[in-house]
Amino acid sequence: MPLNPHTKLNTGAIMPTVGLGTWKSKPGEVEHAVETALRHGYKHIDTATAYSNEAEVGKGIKASGVPREDFFLTTKLNNPDMGHPKEALEYSLQQLDTPYLDLWLMHWPAPMTKEGGPDKSIDWLDTWHEMEKLYKTHPDKIKAIGVSNFCVEYLQRLLDNSEVVPAVNQIELHPSCPQQAIVDFCTSKGIVVTAYSPLGSDGSPLLKNPVVNKIAEKHNVSPAIVLISLQANRPNVNVLPKSVTKERVISNFQLIDLSDEEVKELNDISKTESFRACHPKWAGWGNLGFTEAV
Template identity: 50%
Template sequence: MANKTFKLNTGQDIPAIGLGTWQSAPGQVKTAVSYALKVGYRLVDGAYCYGNEDEVGEGLKEAFESGVVKREDVFVVSKVWATYNTRVELGLDKSLKSLGLDYVDLFLVHWPLLMNPEGNDDKFPKLPNGERDIIRDYNHVDTWKQMEKLLATGKTKAIGVSNYSKRYLEQLLPHATVIPAVNQIENHPSLPQQEIVDLCKEKGIHIMAYSPLGSTGGPMFEAEPVVKVAEKHSVTPAAVLLSYHIPRGSTVLAKSVTPDRIKENLHSLIDLDDEDMKLLNGYSDNLVKEGKVKRYVYPPFGVQFGFPDKL
C-alpha cells in the first residue's frame, strides 16, 4: 500500500500517501522531509503560506544529495497564496527559490479568494478594524487563467485547486481550457464532502485529502465505527483514518515531524474491505443527514465559499 499510486488526468502518477508540512514546527521540517523520503515517502506537500518551504527545500536537498532518492522520483506540491492570486508566476517563483527546485510536480490555488496584494502584510493583510483585507469583487476564474499559462513555462508539471466547493468548481469549469488535475480538500469520515468528491470523479479531478485525522490531537480516534474497524484489523484508529481514502481513490496527506510516527503512518495503510467502508460511509451519511458534519479547517476570511456546512 505504501507504494500505491493513482493516475492524474495529466498522465502523471501521484502517490496514494504523502507527507504534509502544514503547521510543522520550525527547525523540524528539514529532518522530517529528509527522513520521510528515506523511509519511502514519494510525495511532499507544501505551500508558500506555511512559511517553511526553505526547510522543505533543505530536506529535499539532503535526501537528493545522500542518494536516497532522485528528484524525478519525488512528487512535490506547492500552492499560490491568496495575496498572489493576481501574480501567480511570482508566487511560484518564490516557492521554487525556497524549495531549491527548477519545477514542482503540482501547483495549486490555495484558496479561491484575493487578499490585497498591496496590503500591509505579505500573507495576511488586515484592515484598520482587524478584519482581513480582501478584494471583494475578485473573480477566482481570473487566477485559473494565469495558472493555465504556467504550464508553458515548465515550472510546474500540473495545476490544480485547493479548498474548492462544488459551487466554485461549477463556476470555474466552463471557463477552463485545462481541467484541474487535483482538488485538495479537508476530507475524513466526519467531513466526507461527497458532493465534491463525486463531481471531481465525474470530471477526472483527483482528490487529495488533508487533515485526515480531523485535526490536531486526532479528535476522530474515538468515533465508534473507526474504533470498530481498527479493532477488527488490529491496527490503530489513525491507520483506519489514513487507509479510508485509498478505496475512495484519493491521495491522503499524513502530517508529522516525529520519525516513528512518520514511518508508522506510511506503513500502517491497510486494505479496507467493503464491509469496513460501508460502516464508515454509513457514519458519514448519518452526520450529513443530521447536519453534524465537522469541518476543522476554515480560516476567518469572511467569504462564503459554498460549502453546505458553512451556509
C-alpha cells in the first residue's frame, strides 16, 4: 500500500496526508512545535478552541516564516460556542492571527453550557446549518467545513438534513481503535477521514506491542513511525501525529511504506487489544445518543 502524499477534499482542495496535532500539547511548548513542524516540511497544522492554544499556534506560524498560503490550517468550534458560531469563528481567526481557515470543524455534536453541562436548548444540527451559512457567505474566511467525532448515525442525520457535505470527519484512529465502519461510510459519501491519536495517545501500550515493534525493527524506525504510517497508508485518510519534542516532530514526518501483510498484522491488533484514548465526560450523556460513537 503506497503512501498517499495528500487527500483531495470534496471541495477540490488538497489536504496534506500528515499534519501536526496539538491536542494535549502543554502551554509554552506548542509555539515551538508548530514552528519546527512548518520549517521541516509539515503542510498541515491542526488545533481547536478547546485546546486553549490557538494563540500559541498562531505565534508558531508567524515564527516559522512560512507564508500562509503554503500550508493547511484546521481549527474547531468549541462545544460551549455552538449557540454563536459566527462569534466563535471570529475569535479563532483572531487568536490564530490568520485571515482564513482551510478547514473549520464542529468539534463534537455535543452542545454544552459554559459551566460544562449539556445545553439542551441547542440542536447540533442547527449549529451545522449556521456553519453552512458562514461557509457560503464568507468564502474568504472559511475554505471548507467538516465535523469531528461523528459516528455513522450522526453523519447520516446530517446528510439527510443539510446542503453541504462535510469535507472531513476527524476521529480517533489507531490499531486498537480502527473504526472501519465509519471510515467506509465516509469514503462512500466523499468525506475524508482525519486520524487523531494515531499512537493511542500518551503512554500508549501500542508503542510496546510486539507486532508494532517487529515491523519497526524490520524497517529500522521507531514504533511511532509505524503507527503513523499505518494511517497514512489508508485510502481516504490523513493523520495527525502530535509531539512537542523537536526531534520527534521531525522524525514523525519521515514515514514508511507498509506491505499489505504488515497492514493486516497491525489491523489484527484490535482483535485482542481494543481501547480508546479519548473519553470525554459527555460521552455518557444519554440524550446525546453516544454509544460506540465516542
